Amino acid sequence: MASKGKVRGISGQYPLVQNVTVTEGRTANLTCRVEFNDNTSLQWSNPAQQTLFFGDKKALRDNRIELVRASWSELTISISDVTLSDEGMYTCSLFTMPVRTAKAYLTVLGVPEKPEIDGLTKPALEGDHITLTCITQGSKPAADLRWFRNEKEVKGAKEVNASGKTFTVRSSLQLHVDRNDDGVAYTCRVDHVALTQAPQQATEVLEVHYAPRVEIIHSLAVPQEGQYLKLECVSKGNPSPDPVMWTKDGGELPDLDRMIVEGRELTFTSLNKTDNGTYRCEASNHLGTSSAEYVLYVYDAPTTLPPSTIPPLHPIPPDPTALLGTHVSDPTDTGSRDPNALGQRSTDHALIGGVVAVVVFVTLCLIIVLGRYLARHKGTYLTNEAKGADDAPDADTAIINAEGNHAHAEEKKEYFI
Numbered sequence: 001m002a003s004k005g006k007v008r009g010i011s012g013q014y015p016l017v018q019n020v021t022v023t024e025g026r027t028a029n030l031t032c033r034v035e036f037n038d039n040t041s042l043q044w045s046n047p048a049q050q051t052l053f054f055g056d057k058k059a060l061r062d063n064r065i066e067l068v069r070a071s072w073s074e075l076t077i078s079i080s081d082v083t084l085s086d087e088g089m090y091t092c093s094l095f096t097m098p099v100r101t102a103k104a105y106l107t108v109l110g111v112p113e114k115p116e117i118d119g120l121t122k123p124a125l126e127g128d129h130i131t132l133t134c135i136t137q138g139s140k141p142a143a144d145l146r147w148f149r150n151e152k153e154v155k156g157a158k159e160v161n162a163s164g165k166t167f168t169v170r171s172s173l174q175l176h177v178d179r180n181d182d183g184v185a186y187t188c189r190v191d192h193v194a195l196t197q198a199p200q201q202a203t204e205v206l207e208v209h210y211a212p213r214v215e216i217i218h219s220l221a222v223p224q225e226g227q228y229l230k231l232e233c234v235s236k237g238n239p240s241p242d243p244v245m246w247t248k249d250g251g252e253l254p255d256l257d258r259m260i261v262e263g264r265e266l267t268f269t270s271l272n273k274t275d276n277g278t279y280r281c282e283a284s285n286h287l288g289t290s291s292a293e294y295v296l297y298v299y300d301a302p303t304t305l306p307p308s309t310i311p312p313l314h315p316i317p318p319d320p321t322a323l324l325g326t327h328v329s330d331p332t333d334t335g336s337r338d339p340n341a342l343g344q345r346s347t348d349h350a351l352i353g354g355v356v357a358v359v360v361f362v363t364l365c366l367i368i369v370l371g372r373y374l375a376r377h378k379g380t381y382l383t384n385e386a387k388g389a390d391d392a393p394d395a396d397t398a399i400i401n402a403e404g405n406h407a408h409a410e411e412k413k414e415y416f417i
Contacts, residue, residue, distance in 0.1 A: 013034065013036060013037070013094065013096055013100060014034070014094070014100050014102065015032045015033065015034055015042065015092045015093070015094045015100060015101065015102040016032070016033045016034065016035075016102060017030070017031065017032050017033075017090075017092050017102040017103070017104040018031065018104055019104050019105045019106075019107070020104060020105075020106050020107070021106075021107040021108075021109065022082050022106070022107070022108060022109070023082075023108075023109045023111060023194045023196075024082060024083060024084060024108055024109060024110055024111050024140075024194070025081060025082065025083075025111070026080075026081075026082055027078055027079065027080045027081070027082065028078065028079045028082050028086070028106055028108075029068060029076060029077070029078050030044060030076065030077050030078075030079070030090055030092075030104060030106070031074065031075075031076040032044065032074065032075045032076070032092030032102065033073055033074045034073055034074075034094060035073070037072045037073055037094075039072055040094055040095050040096050041054060041055040041095050042055065042070075042074075042075035042092060042093070042094055042095075043055070043075070043092070043093045043095065044075060044077050044090060044091070044092055045090065045091045045093065046060070046088070046090060047087075047088030047089050047090065049091070052065055052077060053065075053067055053070070053075065053077050055070055055075070056070035064079055064080045064081055065077060065078070065079050066078050066080070075092070079106075082106075082108055083108065084108050084110060084140065084164075084165045084166070086106060086108055087106055087107060087108040087165070088105070088106060089103050089104075089105050089106075090103070090104050090105075090106055091103050092104070108140070109140060109141075109192075109193060109194040110138050110139050110140025110141075110165065110166040110167075110194070111138060111139070111192070111194045111195070112136045112137070112138055112139035112143040112169070112190050112192050112194070112195070112200060113136055113137050113138045113139075113200075114136070114190075114200045114202065115134050115135060115136040115145065115188045115189075115190050115200060115201065115202045116134070116135050116136075116202055117132055117133070117134050117186070117188055117202050117203075117204045118132070118133045118134075118135065119131045119132050119133045119172075120132060120204050120206070122207055123207040123208060123209045123238075124177045124181075124206060124207065124208050124209070125177070125208070125209055125210070125287070126177060126178050126179050126208055126209065126210035126211070126287075127176075127177065127178070128176075128177045129174070129175070129176055129177070130175050130177060131172055131173070131174055131175070132147075132172065132173045132175065132186060132188075132204070133170060133171070133172045133173075134147070134156070134170065134171045134172075134173075134188030134202065135168065135169070135170050136168070136169050136190050136200070137163070137166065137167075137168045137169075138166045139166060139167050139169060139190075139192055139194075140165055140166045140167065141167070141193075142160045142167035142169055143167070143169050143190050143191065143192040144158075144169075144190070144191040144192070145158055145169055145170075145171035145188060145189070145190060145191075146171075146188075146189045146191060147171065147173050147186065147187070147188055147189075148186070148187040148189065149184060149185075149186055150184055150185055151187075154173065156171040156172055156173045157171065157172050157173075158170070158171045159171070159172075169190075171188065173186070177206070177208055178208070178210075179208060179210040179236075179238070181206045181208050182206065182207065182208035182210070182238055183205065183206070183207070184205070184206050185203050185204070185205050185206075186203065186204050186205075186206065187201055187202070187203040188201060188202050188203075189201040207238075208238060209238050209239065209285075209287060210237060210238055210287060211237060211285065211287040211288030211289075211290065212235045212236060212237025212241040212283045212284065212285055212288065212289070212290045213235070213236050213237065213290050214233060214234070214235045214244075214281055214282070214283050214290045214291055214292040215233075215234050215292050216231055216232065216233055216234070216279075216281055216292045216293070216294040217231070217232045217234055218230070218231050218232075218294060219231075219232075222299060223271055223296065223297070223298050223299065224271065224298065224299045224300065224301050224302070225271055225272055225273065225298055225299070225300060225301040226270055226271060226272075226301050227270070227271050227301075228267070228268065228269060228270070228271075229267070229268040229271055229296075230265055230266070230267045230268075231265065231266040231267075231279060231281075231294055232264060232265050232266075233246070233264045233265070233266070233281035233283065233292070234264070235264065235281075235283035235290070237283065237285050237287070237290070238285075239285050239286070240285070241283035241284055241285045241290075242263075242264075242283075243263065243264070244264050244281055244282065244283045245281070245282045245283075246261055246266050246279065246280070246281055247279070247280045247282070248277050248278070248279050248280075249277045249278055250280075253266075254274075255274070255275075258270060258275075259275075264281075266279065266281075271298045272298060273298050275296055275298050276296060276297055276298055277295075277296060278293055278294070278295050278296075279293065279294045279295075279296060280292070280293050280294075281293075281294075
């Protein structure tokens with residue numbers, strides 16, 4: 001790639017040239033023009049003042065240098081596979097009296113090499129401090145290095161050193177490694193004017209080993225008798241802590257027919273009260289051991305009885321409106337769904353029921369008192385007929401006998417209540 005700079009020289013019998021910038025390894029074209037020429041020859045010379053072309057005649061034996069165009073008004077040559085040593089001041093001469101010249105500077109860009117990342121330990125351990133260093137050489141001018149953590153740019157420390165006409169650039173990145181760095185891609189990217197296509201870059205993916213961490217996930221919020229329950233032991237660690245170990249109350253699982261262990265999962269096919277206890281999941285790798293606990297309490301299964309067999313929580317007094325012959329409204333009626341109407345009716349029923357209960361209680365008390373009074377004053381009522389009836393064949397004789405019986409005069413008296 002070549003770019004044009006400021007035009008040098010003046011019009012007329014003066015040669016006109018332009019500065020040229022080219023990337024190392026590519027081709028540079030040097031052009032010299034004049035507006036008016038009386039058949040005077042043009043000449044190109046290199047920075048060492050060696051003649052390259054005089055008119056259309058090649059003067060220097062260099063297979064990289066070729067003639068592009070030669071005429072009375074223009075002399076253009078090309079230098080292929082340009083190197084950094086080709087950089088410098090080139091001179092175009094017009095051989096008039098006196099000789100007139102114009103100078104063009106050829107700038108050669110040094111292409112930076114693909115960067116390399118050093119300092120990475122595989123695998124790294126959680127808690128380690130490591131330094132990643134990115135190096136690129138051969139850039140001219142000095143390249144710029146940028147760091148990215150999963151495509152998000154992070155700041156590094158850059159150092160530039162000259163090496164002849166090119167530069168060596170280093171950039172370092174300090175890391176305190178934790179488990180969040182596991183699997184993270186760190187990329188060092190080279191930005192440079194000579195890189196017209198995709199930038200040069202290098203990427204390293206960190207592998208971090210760390211001790212496991214464990215948690216238990218359960219499938220039921222309120223486990224009840226007869227239900228299916230699954231406990232999953234979620235363990236995160238590197239290397240992976242597989243398999244995991246399940247225990248109950250510090251010992252082995254008691255009922256392997258209903259408690260099924262598959263990988264990291266513990267499944268209860270049908271819960272009952274004997275399953276109550278503390279279940280522990282433990283996972284290990286070479287860096288450590290972690291565990292989590294789940295306290296299982298199995299609740300009673302919900303029961304639903306027929307409406308006629310459900311005992312009321314509180315006694316409900318009889319509905320006095322039924323005794324009074326009042327029509328009971330249909331519970332499906334819209335008014336019966338009104339919570340205010342229900343509350344008012346419940347209050348009235350309670351009041352009437354209370355009054356009825358008091359009346360019944362007072363009546364029972366009166367009956368008991370009257371009974372006790374009658375029992376206390378009970379006597380014997382004997383008539384005259386009864387007194388003489390023991391030996392008399394008929395009623396008249398009984399009366400005569402009764403009247404003649406003076407020995408039992410006291411017994412002839414009648415008692416009335």
